[in-house]
Structures are given as structure tokens and as C-alpha cells.
Amino acid sequence: MSKNKETLAIVGGGSSAIMLAAHIDSTKYDVTIYERNQALGRKFLVAGKGGFNLTHSSDIADMKSKYFASTPILASLDTFTNTDFIKWLKENGIDTFVGSSKRIFPVKPTKPIQVLQAFENKIKENKIAINFNRYRNIDEPVTSR
Numbered sequence: 001m002s003k004n005k006e007t008l009a010i011v012g013g014g015s016s017a018i019m020l021a022a023h024i025d026s027t028k029y030d031v032t033i034y035e036r037n038q039a040l041g042r043k044f045l046v047a048g049k050g051g052f053n054l055t056h057s058s059d060i061a062d063m064k065s066k067y068f069a070s071t072p073i074l075a076s077l078d079t080f081t082n083t084d085f086i087k088w089l090k091e092n093g094i095d096t097f098v099g100s101s102k103r104i105f106p107v108k109p110t111k112p113i114q115v116l117q118a119f120e121n122k123i124k125e126n127k128i129a130i131n132f133n134r135y136r137n138i139d140e141p142v143t144s145r
Contacts, residue, residue, distance in 0.1 A: 013040035022122035053103035
């Protein structure tokens with residue numbers, strides 16, 4: 001941990017957490033992901049069973065109009081849009097296509113594990129620490145580790 005950096009804890013290792021960890025400026029933050037499971041993105045891996053859509057091809061303004069969220073959350077979508085995400089995927093070896101539903105899918109035969117590995121590679125590149133099995137329910141007693 002550097003004295004010049006802020007410390008940031010990311011609780012959980014789901015899709016939002018891995019997206020944050022892959023994109024955070026690790027020159028400014030010492031980041032640790034705390035995940036209760038043995039691996040990141042567990043639900044991510046079962047997403048391919050019914051189709052593995054990554055985002056939608058609609059214009060970002062149209063997408064934002066369909067969600068109820070606070071102004072800062074909606075504004076944040078302008079700083080990293082679905083188009084930016086598609087570009088990021090391509091830069092990290094994941095080609096995509098627009099399906100008939102206007103959803104964005106990885107080009108076959110890309111599997112969910114390959115997309116997850118692209119995120120994990122960026123997390124490693126960012127030198128993000130990951131602690132598995134390291135948090136407890138509020139009702140559980142604190143034990144030393």
C-alpha cells in the first residue's frame with residue numbers, strides 16, 4: 001500500500017466489480033476486491049446458457065431513457081458508453097456482433113470464460129489485490145485468520 005494512494009475496497013466480485021477493477025486508475029488507488037466465493041464472475045459464467053448478451057446497440061440517450069436512476073448515475077453512462085464498452089472488448093480480443101434483438105453478443109465461438117479472462121487480465125495488469133472467502137455475514141462471529 002502506498003502512502004500517496006487512497007485505499008479502495010470493492011465488496012463482491014460480480015460484473016460491476018470486475019468492470020470497475022478493470023478500469024480504475026491504479027496509480028491513484030490501492031484496490032482490493034473482497035469476494036466470498038473462490039473465483040470472480042461466477043454468475044457471469046452461467047450467462048451463456050440462454051445467450052450471452054454483453055450490452056445493447058441502442059443510442060446511449062435512448063438507453064438512459066429506459067432506466068430510473070439518479071442524475072449522477074445516468075450522467076456516468078456518458079463517460080463510458082455501450083460503444084466505449086464494445087471498443088474496449090475489441091481492444092481486449094473480444095469481437096462482437098449485433099443480434100436481431102439489437103443486443104451485442106460476442107462472436108462465436110467466444111465463450112463467457114474468455115470474456116471473463118479479458119477482464120481478469122486487465123485486473124492483473126492493474127495490480128488489483130483479490131481476497132477470496134474474506135468477508136462474513138453480519139450475524140457471524142469475528143474470528144482471527
